[in-house]
Amino acid sequence: MEVLEACNNVGQQIDAALSNFATTYKEGERKIEEATEILLSIKRDFEQKQEVNAKESQLGVSRVKECLSQLSKQHKRIQKSLSNIEKKIEANFQRGCGVSIFPPILPDSEKLLNQAICLHLLRNGFVESGVEFSRESGLERDDRIQEACKLTEIQGKLKENHLDAAIAWAQGHHQELLEKNSDLEFKLHQMKFIQILSQGSQWQNEAIAYAKNHFPLFSDRHKTEIAKVMGILPFIKRGVHNSPYGHFFDPVLWTEINQLFNRTAAEVLGFSVESPLSTSINVGVMALPVFEKFQKTMAEMKIQWDITSDTEMPIEIDTDGRNYHSVFSCPILKQQSSPSNPPMRLPCGHAMSLDAIKQTLAYYSGSFRGSAKCPYCKMLFEKSQVTELHF
Numbered sequence: 001m002e003v004l005e006a007c008n009n010v011g012q013q014i015d016a017a018l019s020n021f022a023t024t025y026k027e028g029e030r031k032i033e034e035a036t037e038i039l040l041s042i043k044r045d046f047e048q049k050q051e052v053n054a055k056e057s058q059l060g061v062s063r064v065k066e067c068l069s070q071l072s073k074q075h076k077r078i079q080k081s082l083s084n085i086e087k088k089i090e091a092n093f094q095r096g097c098g099v100s101i102f103p104p105i106l107p108d109s110e111k112l113l114n115q116a117i118c119l120h121l122l123r124n125g126f127v128e129s130g131v132e133f134s135r136e137s138g139l140e141r142d143d144r145i146q147e148a149c150k151l152t153e154i155q156g157k158l159k160e161n162h163l164d165a166a167i168a169w170a171q172g173h174h175q176e177l178l179e180k181n182s183d184l185e186f187k188l189h190q191m192k193f194i195q196i197l198s199q200g201s202q203w204q205n206e207a208i209a210y211a212k213n214h215f216p217l218f219s220d221r222h223k224t225e226i227a228k229v230m231g232i233l234p235f236i237k238r239g240v241h242n243s244p245y246g247h248f249f250d251p252v253l254w255t256e257i258n259q260l261f262n263r264t265a266a267e268v269l270g271f272s273v274e275s276p277l278s279t280s281i282n283v284g285v286m287a288l289p290v291f292e293k294f295q296k297t298m299a300e301m302k303i304q305w306d307i308t309s310d311t312e313m314p315i316e317i318d319t320d321g322r323n324y325h326s327v328f329s330c331p332i333l334k335q336q337s338s339p340s341n342p343p344m345r346l347p348c349g350h351a352m353s354l355d356a357i358k359q360t361l362a363y364y365s366g367s368f369r370g371s372a373k374c375p376y377c378k379m380l381f382e383k384s385q386v387t388e389l390h391f
């Protein structure tokens with residue numbers, strides 16, 4: 001309720017300023033027109049008349065001066081109403097988010113923040129602003145930013161149904177896509193084939209040549225899909241739209257291929273699906289009031305709490321059902337992971353804490369010469385095959 005009242009107070013001041021703007025604008029326009037008219041008439045007098053009445057033109061000049069001084073008064077009135085808004089905000093939101101609550105938690109946080117802002121701009125299509133921001137913040141040579149710039153460019157082209165750049169990208173990441181079991185590369189080629197055919201029956205040979213060039217690489221995995229899409233050919237002269245293959249020409253396929261590309265590329269390049277900046281701000285808005293209340297209570301109780309330590313938050317924050325803080329609990333030792341005891345991945349894919357791995361290796365040290373068995377699937381692994389997991 002308190003916040004609502006504060007918002008209303010500021011809102012009233014904003015309304016007053018806006019109405020002030022509107023009237024000042026109209027009056028100002030009139031004054032400028034008046035002054036221009038006077039000056040033009042003086043100019044005309046000078047051009048047309050042999051003799052100019054000095055008194056008359058002096059009168060005109062003083063009227064222009066009067067107009068200008070009125071304009072300047074109106075300008076001051078606007079400035080005053082703007083500063084009134086500022087005063088109202090200060091008076092009503094004194095205890096707001098201006099309080100610096102926590103020290104920077106991450107080293108190099110400024111760079112991370114700039115990176116997040118830049119990526120946010122790029123992925124939301126504000127390419128020019130993103131590129132300019134990267135230049136100003138000294139991130140133009142940053143690999144992630146360069147990758148994001150390239151990706152944004154490809155996405156822009158794909159949005160306009162130009163497939164070539166996306167296909168080239170997929171071909172460049174052929175192996176990674178295969179490892180991720182992704183259909184993206186094939187789907188893009190399939191789309192290209194359909195696009196060629198959709199131009200009419202005279203393009204049939206070109207489409208067949210494209211299929212011959214690109215489909216064989218996918219003949220094992222996508223045999224059925226290739227057969228289906230090739231089924232369009234016999235209907236090409238009679239009109240494909242009324243054929244059993246009409247669905248291949250549904251515009252919704254373009255939406256799907258765009259979504260598939262965006263999702264897959266983000267996954268391959270390690271970009272999160274949602275913008276990290278939007279996510280941080282969304283959760284920040286929810287968490288900040290709780291943090292502030294918490295900090296106040298701690299100060300009143302004279303308890304010190306260091307957020308930079310790796311301990312868990314002592315309070316629950318409702319983040320609308322989303323979990324922003326990944327926690328790994330070792331399934332073997334039932335302990336929560338920490339920087340000195342991080343989660344590790346075995347070559348079989350099972351995960352456990354470093355302490356559990358050490359204990360397993362120690363347990364098997366007599367039997368397998370440096371190797372041990374995964375406690376779950378009993379697959380043999382060596383110490384060098386174990387990698388740290390990051391969430």
Ligand SMILES: [Zn+2]
Pocket residue numbers: 346348349350374375376377378379
């Ligand atoms: Zn295993």
